[in-house]
Amino acid sequence: xxxxxxxxxxxxxxxxxxxxxxxxxxxxxxxxxxxxxxxxxxxxxxxxxxxxxxxxxxxxxxxxxxxxxxxxxxxxxxxxxxxxxxxxxxxxxxxxxxxxxxxxxxxxxxxxxxxxxxxxxxxxxxxxxxxxxxxxxxxxxxxxxxxxxxxxxxxxxxxxxxxxxxxxxxxxxxxxxxxxxxxxxxxxxxxxxxxxxxxxxxxxxxxxxxxxxxxxxxxxxxxxxxxxxxxxxxxxxxxxxxxxxxxxxxxxxxxxxxxxxxxxxxxxxxxxxxxxxxxxxxxxxxxxxxxxxxxx
Amino acid sequence: xxxxxxxxxxxxxxxxxxxxxxxxxxxxxxxxxxxxxxxxxxxxxxxxxxxxxxxxxxxxxxxxxxxxxxxxxxxxxxxxxxxxxxxxxxxxxxxxxxxxxxxxxxxxxxxxxxxxxxxxxxxxxxxxxxxxxxxxxxxxxxxxxxxxxxxxxxxxxxxxxxxxxxxxxxxxxxxxxxxxxxxxxxxxxxxxxxxxxxxxxxxxxxxxxxxxxxxxxxxxxxxxxxxxxxxxxxxxxxxxxxxxxxxxxxxxxxxxxxxxxxxxxxxxxxxxxxxxxxxxxxxxxxxxxxxxxxxxxxxxxxxxxxxxxxxxxxxxxxxxxxxxxxxxxxxxxxxxxxxxxxxxx
Ligand code: SF4
Numbered sequence: 001x002x003x004x005x006x007x008x009x010x011x012x013x014x015x016x017x018x019x020x021x022x023x024x025x026x027x028x029x030x031x032x033x034x035x036x037x038x039x040x041x042x043x044x045x046x047x048x049x050x051x052x053x054x055x056x057x058x059x060x061x062x063x064x065x066x067x068x069x070x071x072x073x074x075x076x077x078x079x080x081x082x083x084x085x086x087x088x089x090x091x092x093x094x095x096x097x098x099x100x101x102x103x104x105x106x107x108x109x110x111x112x113x114x115x116x117x118x119x120x121x122x123x124x125x126x127x128x129x130x131x132x133x134x135x136x137x138x139x140x141x142x143x144x145x146x147x148x149x150x151x152x153x154x155x156x157x158x159x160x161x162x163x164x165x166x167x168x169x170x171x172x173x174x175x176x177x178x179x180x181x182x183x184x185x186x187x188x189x190x191x192x193x194x195x196x197x198x199x200x201x202x203x204x205x206x207x208x209x210x211x212x213x214x215x216x217x218x219x220x221x222x223x224x225x226x227x228x229x230x231x232x233x234x235x236x237x238x239x240x241x242x243x244x245x246x247x248x249x250x251x252x253x254x255x256x257x258x259x260x261x262x263x264x265x266x267x268x269x270x271x272x273x274x275x276x277x278x279x280x281x282x283x284x285x286x287x288x289x290x291x292x293x294x295x296x
Numbered sequence: 297x298x299x300x301x302x303x304x305x306x307x308x309x310x311x312x313x314x315x316x317x318x319x320x321x322x323x324x325x326x327x328x329x330x331x332x333x334x335x336x337x338x339x340x341x342x343x344x345x346x347x348x349x350x351x352x353x354x355x356x357x358x359x360x361x362x363x364x365x366x367x368x369x370x371x372x373x374x375x376x377x378x379x380x381x382x383x384x385x386x387x388x389x390x391x392x393x394x395x396x397x398x399x400x401x402x403x404x405x406x407x408x409x410x411x412x413x414x415x416x417x418x419x420x421x422x423x424x425x426x427x428x429x430x431x432x433x434x435x436x437x438x439x440x441x442x443x444x445x446x447x448x449x450x451x452x453x454x455x456x457x458x459x460x461x462x463x464x465x466x467x468x469x470x471x472x473x474x475x476x477x478x479x480x481x482x483x484x485x486x487x488x489x490x491x492x493x494x495x496x497x498x499x500x501x502x503x504x505x506x507x508x509x510x511x512x513x514x515x516x517x518x519x520x521x522x523x524x525x526x527x528x529x530x531x532x533x534x535x536x537x538x539x540x541x542x543x544x545x546x547x548x549x550x551x552x553x554x555x556x557x558x559x560x561x562x563x564x565x566x567x568x569x570x571x572x573x574x575x576x577x578x579x580x581x582x583x584x585x586x587x588x589x590x591x592x593x594x595x596x597x598x599x600x601x602x603x604x605x606x607x608x609x610x611x612x613x614x615x616x617x618x619x620x621x622x623x624x625x626x627x628x629x630x631x632x633x634x635x636x637x638x639x640x641x
Binding site (some may be wrong): 262 | 419420422424605607639640
């Protein structure tokens with residue numbers, strides 16, 4: 001259920017993941033609040049958006065060079081547009097739910113965004129999928145809210161909303177302490193259970209690699225708020241005909257992932273700092289937004 | 297479980313009431329300075345001129361404890377290990393793999409991990425010097441890059457039997473190591489007279505420290521290889537030579553940087569050892585007792601330190617053991633590939 005954990009996921013979190021995370025722990029130097037010492041302290045004075053650090057879909061990281069050194073924007077391909085619109089839809093649906101507008105109208109919001117003028121893709125399909133996501137989130141939020149109403153009859157509506165939908169969605173945070181962009185947007189932070197969520201739409205690649213995104217956000221959270229964030233969750237949304245499929249990958253943000261993120265950040269910052277073109281790899285992924293630039 | 301280190305003249309490891317004791321003779325008096333039940337001992341290291349009784353060796357062997365003798369030059373002089381516990385199957389597969397791509401894959405992986413660890417150590421040292429010594433940090437970073445380029449070349453080597461690819465692998469390893477030690481040498485104070493790795497017979501204090509540290513690590517790796525059921529002499533990367541524990545040396549490659557180099561460099565950079573604590577004897581640089589004890593204590597306590605792996609928090613000594621077991625499993629065909637050990641920082 002997008003960011004709500006189902007029964008099995010909750011059991012996994014409480015009985016397996018949390019105890020394991022406590023047992024294994026995290027090395028102090030790899031906590032975000034140690035941003036001013038090695039290895040977390042950025043080596044180059046460069047700030048990068050999180051997606052450039054984590055994406056890894058260009059085998060040589062030439063996308064970083066093209067974007068930050070050459071200032072080139074990639075194309076809005078269909079998958080990119082789909083990703084943008086679904087992220088916006090999820091964010092807006094949660095905002096409506098928090099205002100208890102569980103029957104908010106999708107069409108009027110969608111039209112107001114003028115997507116079809118700004119972006120490109122197969123909008124018929126995108127709109128259909130976005131609507132599915134919208135309806136799904138609002139009905140799930142409504143069900144959660146109403147079940148909370150019956151079990152907590154004395155809670156105020158605001159309190160109940162904050163408890164039943166305990167998510168900061170598209171939370172803005174500055175990653176400057178860690179050499180990332182000053183205007184990051186975290187897809188979702190569950191403030192009751194301290195989990196960082198990241199949303200992936202139509203993703204087909206290596207799911208393990210995606211763990212690096214919540215890891216980066218967790219480090220940024222730790223650097224700003226100085227509280228430990230040990231659990232991350234990737235939410236994969238895919239569409240199959242008239243159905244939407246949601247899968248989650250919950251994991252411990254361990255030393256390995258943390259140092260991997262640091263390594264990626266440093267390698268990519270170096271490309272920008274030294275303005276070096278890393279070159280074109282033997283093969284490029286089909287959906288790379290720079291294919292027309294690199295001529296592959 | 298603890299590690300018993302017996303160093304210095306006049307100390308004897310013996311048995312009293314089925315317990316392991318260390319006796320020390322002072323003037324005309326003999327007193328017991330250590331006492332433990334053997335099952336509480338993980339390993340015994342005899343360094344300097346200590347001695348051990350036959351009964352103590354038997355009791356330690358009965359309890360699966362191995363005994364390592366290390367001389368002042370930092371060489372493992374002898375080992376006493378309990379009888380083999382694993383099946384012969386592992387060894388059969390180990391010998392067979394030498395002529396198959398499996399052996400070459402292992403050799404390549406050991407070198408790959410060694411180079412990754414060299415890179416991470418240089419990278420970490422560069423980061424800590426970024427503000428205080430920018431020129432040195434830059435040089436370290438360049439060294440790291442240099443190794444990375446050789447790593448790409450290593451990846452290009454097709455996997456084949458050890459004999460077919462060993463020269464190419466060793467060539468790359470040699471180039472990477474030259475870059476690594478050259479980068480390190482720029483950080484070490486002139487008074488230590490460190491130019492490069494000199495190997496077996498140290499001619500300067502840094503090499504004396506490294507050799508001794510590697511000997512301690514060798515003892516640990518030997519134990520791990522032994523318990524995993526592997527033949528310590530049947531290596532892949534290191535060529536067979538009489539008396540050379542090639543498999544032990546192979547396994548060691550992945551741990552030298554994190555467990556020995558790091559400790560040695562920290563002792564030097566923090567001035568915990570000084571050049572005056574070393575002297576030349578017959579052309580070999582020798583550590584004085586104080587420096588030797590300090591290094592031994594630091595490395596052994598590092599072995600007891602915990603490291604956080606993705607799924608577990610483990611002692612370094614257990615990580616070595618785990619790697620040896622993984623190699624054995626790969627050789628027996630219980631796993632289809634072997635990923636070695638390296639750290640990102
Ligand atoms: S087209 Fe190829 S080289 Fe260019 S950015 Fe994309 S993946 Fe990298």
